[in-house]
Amino acid sequence: xxxxxxxxxxxxREAIREEMKKDPKVFLLxxxxxxxxxxxxxxxxxxxxxxxxxxxDTPISEIAIIGGATGAALVGMRPIAExxxxxxxxIGSDQLVNQAAKIHFMFGGKAKVPMVVRAPAGSGTxxxxxxxxxxxxxxxxxxxxxxxxxxxxxxxxGLLKSAIRDDNPVVFVEHKLLYKTxxxxxxxxxxxxxxxxxxxxxxxxxTVIGYSIMIPRALEASKILAQEGIDIEVVDIRSLRPxxxxxxxxxxxKTNRAMVVYEPPRFGGFGAEISAxxxxxxxxxxxxxxxxxxxxxxPPPYNPNLERKIVPQIEDIVREIKKLVG
Amino acid sequence: xxxxxxxxxxxxxxxxxRTFEERAEELYMExxxxxxxxxxxxxxxxxxxxxxxxxxxxxxxxxxxxxxHCIAKGADVKRMMAELLARDTGYCHGLGGSMHIADVEKGxxxxxxxxGSGIPIATGAALGCKLQNxxxxxxxxxxxxxANTGAFHESVNMAAxxxxxxxxxxxxxxxxxxxxxxxxxxxxxxxxxxxxYGIPGVSIDGNNVLEMYETTKxxxxxxxxxxxxxxxxxxxxRWKGHSKSDRQSYRTKEEVREWMSKDxxxxxxxxxxxxxxxxxxxxxxxxxxxxxxxxxxxxALESPEPTLEEARRMVYA
Ligand SMILES: Cc1ncc(C[n+]2csc(CCOP(=O)(O)OP(=O)(O)O)c2C)c(N)n1
Ligand SMILES: [Mg+2]
Numbered sequence: 001x002x003x004x005x006x007x008x009x010x011x012x013r014e015a016i017r018e019e020m021k022k023d024p025k026v027f028l029l030x031x032x033x034x035x036x037x038x039x040x041x042x043x044x045x046x047x048x049x050x051x052x053x054x055x056x057d058t059p060i061s062e063i064a065i066i067g068g069a070t071g072a073a074l075v076g077m078r079p080i081a082e083x084x085x086x087x088x089x090x091i092g093s094d095q096l097v098n099q100a101a102k103i104h105f106m107f108g109g110k111a112k113v114p115m116v117v118r119a120p121a122g123s124g125t126x127x128x129x130x131x132x133x134x135x136x137x138x139x140x141x142x143x144x145x146x147x148x149x150x151x152x153x154x155x156x157x158g159l160l161k162s163a164i165r166d167d168n169p170v171v172f173v174e175h176k177l178l179y180k181t182x183x184x185x186x187x188x189x190x191x192x193x194x195x196x197x198x199x200x201x202x203x204x205x206x207t208v209i210g211y212s213i214m215i216p217r218a219l220e221a222s223k224i225l226a227q228e229g230i231d232i233e234v235v236d237i238r239s240l241r242p243x244x245x246x247x248x249x250x251x252x253x254k255t256n257r258a259m260v261v262y263e264p265p266r267f268g269g270f271g272a273e274i275s276a277x278x279x280x281x282x283x284x285x286x287x288x289x290x291x292x293x294x295x296x297x298x299p300p301p302y303n304p305n306l307e308r309k310i311v312p313q314i315e316d317i318v319r320e321i322k323k324l325v326g
Numbered sequence: 327x328x329x330x331x332x333x334x335x336x337x338x339x340x341x342x343x344r345t346f347e348e349r350a351e352e353l354y355m356e357x358x359x360x361x362x363x364x365x366x367x368x369x370x371x372x373x374x375x376x377x378x379x380x381x382x383x384x385x386x387x388x389x390x391x392x393x394x395h396c397i398a399k400g401a402d403v404k405r406m407m408a409e410l411l412a413r414d415t416g417y418c419h420g421l422g423g424s425m426h427i428a429d430v431e432k433g434x435x436x437x438x439x440x441x442g443s444g445i446p447i448a449t450g451a452a453l454g455c456k457l458q459n460x461x462x463x464x465x466x467x468x469x470x471x472x473a474n475t476g477a478f479h480e481s482v483n484m485a486a487x488x489x490x491x492x493x494x495x496x497x498x499x500x501x502x503x504x505x506x507x508x509x510x511x512x513x514x515x516x517x518x519x520x521x522x523y524g525i526p527g528v529s530i531d532g533n534n535v536l537e538m539y540e541t542t543k544x545x546x547x548x549x550x551x552x553x554x555x556x557x558x559x560x561x562x563x564r565w566k567g568h569s570k571s572d573r574q575s576y577r578t579k580e581e582v583r584e585w586m587s588k589d590x591x592x593x594x595x596x597x598x599x600x601x602x603x604x605x606x607x608x609x610x611x612x613x614x615x616x617x618x619x620x621x622x623x624x625x626a627l628e629s630p631e632p633t634l635e636e637a638r639r640m641v642y643a
Contacts, residue, residue: 126361130439302423
């Protein structure tokens with residue numbers, strides 16, 4: 001049977017639905033996830049299917065959403081918390097960073113916190129300084145958390161299912177511009193393990209390493225570069241923590257040139273970690289210093305032209321690769 | 327005491343807010359405004375009545391639904407419209423947009439996209455005023471939804487124990503996005519919360535601009551005398567969807583119609599007619615407002631956009 005094409009948002013919904021059907025311990029909580037269906041429509045129809053006991057609309061209380069998920073997980077549930085915009089993760093961060101992330105360790109392994117916190121990240125919708133943030137690097141810095149940022153419908157579904165099954169707190173980063181993108185997703189059930197990268201396109205001249213929205217951009221860039229005879233390999237890390245360094249190493253050993261591309265400000269962003277690792281571990285294989293293509297050092301501006309300019313675009317990837325390869 | 331002149335000015339401001347919002351919505355539909363915004367249509371009396379009780383040098387903090395607060399505090403609609411159109415001549419040079427308009431010279435300490443985040447800032451501004459002994463008051467606008475944030479609890483308590491010169495105006499428009507106050511509170515009146523903080527709390531008709539003014543006036547005077555904060559719950563209703571992407575499946579058309587029949591502008595119009603204000607005078611006010619808004623739109627459309635270099639300079643002071 002041919003594969004179906006579904007959107008990224010639909011893929012996420014399918015993952016949630018399948019896991020909720022399978023396990024009565026899985027439930028949702030968040031703002032406007034019931035009749036409203038979530039700010040980006042991910043939870044549409046779920047309250048009708050599973051009822052308000054398992055699809056719980058909360059007041060605007062991010063501390064109690066993330067902390068509530070933590071507490072429920074501690075006593076045996078598997079909550080999926082939705083934070084309406086990634087920027088609001090900062091409000092619930094004490095519960096996530098100081099509590100959920102550390103409980104297993106601090107309690108000497110006596111307790112676990114199997115929960116998922118999903119949130120839409122990224123700019124490109126004109127939502128300005130408080131609704132466009134890409135803060136995944138912050139959370140990837142925290143031992144005890146896992147951080148996942150899929151780029152396709154297929155990966156979104158498979159990784160969310162694994163995140164729900166995982167016994168640790170998982171931060172699930174969904175880029176707003178990906179929700180409506182379509183991709184092939186089989187009818188049959190599948191899981192994608194957290195911590196496994198995927199080579200989205202093979203190539204020989206340079207490796208582009210990225211995640212989330214930067215993957216479709218890198219793939220578009222690869223087509224333009226191909227016309228000029230430059231053949232790039234695109235590595236989608238998919239998980240920021242744990243990071244699949246094996247796949248990165250295999251690729252860079254082959255191409256001998258690496259570029260990391262990421263949306264958050266370049267300084268101290270997650271790409272800096274990858275770049276440092278490649279520089280340390282693969283120095284002998286590199287024909288040129290690792291290139292870090294990140295966002296501008298500024299909050300997301302409202303003006304659409306500026307908003308576009310401060311985040312790596314297809315043309316920026318093309319330009320930087322030409323410099324790297326040339 | 328408000329003079330008839332004042333009441334006509336209130337009417338003008340309310341109509342200015344309404345017209346600004348309606349024209350902004352049209353510009354959005356035409357694709358001239360980008361992103362999203364939150365319209366204040368139906369709630370005009372809250373901002374206008376409350377701000378009328380302030381001195382020009384007093385402060386306000388605003389919300390994501392902030393156009394009305396901004397206009398009521400005396401902003402220039404040209405610069406507001408320019409901000410919505412992401413122009414360099416806007417209040418924030420096109421970097422902030424609708425959800426972040428601030429007009430610091432006029433005492434508007436800014437709108438915010440993080441629900442509830444204005445409440446600690448208002449509290450801190452009141453603390454700053456108290457420490458400077460400058461006799462100023464801060465008026466904090468926030469929604470029913472914001473009243474359920476942790477930020478609300480910590481701030482109102484701190485303002486109460488420090489007796490800060492701040493007035494908390496909770497705009498209860500019955501919903502936080504799709505979440506009705508009936509579901510969000512186990513209390514009939516949000517104002518009852520005040521008791522828990524040891525401050526006065528009142529629940530009033532936010533569509534009655536005169537009541538809004540009178541109540542706020544008392545609270546502002548109290549704050550200025552050093553007697554601490556007051557909590558005012560202003561009951562009103564949002565006529566439009568929450569933002570530009572709301573199917574409004576959580577409320578009925580009947581409910582919306584019922585609230586629209588309590589139009590705060592019509593209410594004041596009726597009052598003014600009873601005060602023997604002629605139709606022509608009301609018409610003239612409206613016409614002038616409409617001209618002002620068209621002028622603002624043209625100003626915005628003709629304005630340049632900000633540059634990246636300029637934006638870079640804004641990151642640090
Ligand atoms: C901390 C935070 N959580 C969630 C949101 C998303 N959001 C924006 S406005 C809103 C509803 C706000 O309700 P209320 O405070 O009553 O103000 P209203 O929109 O009704 O004027 C929500 C949930 C947000 N902006 N900030
Ligand atoms: Mg509200």
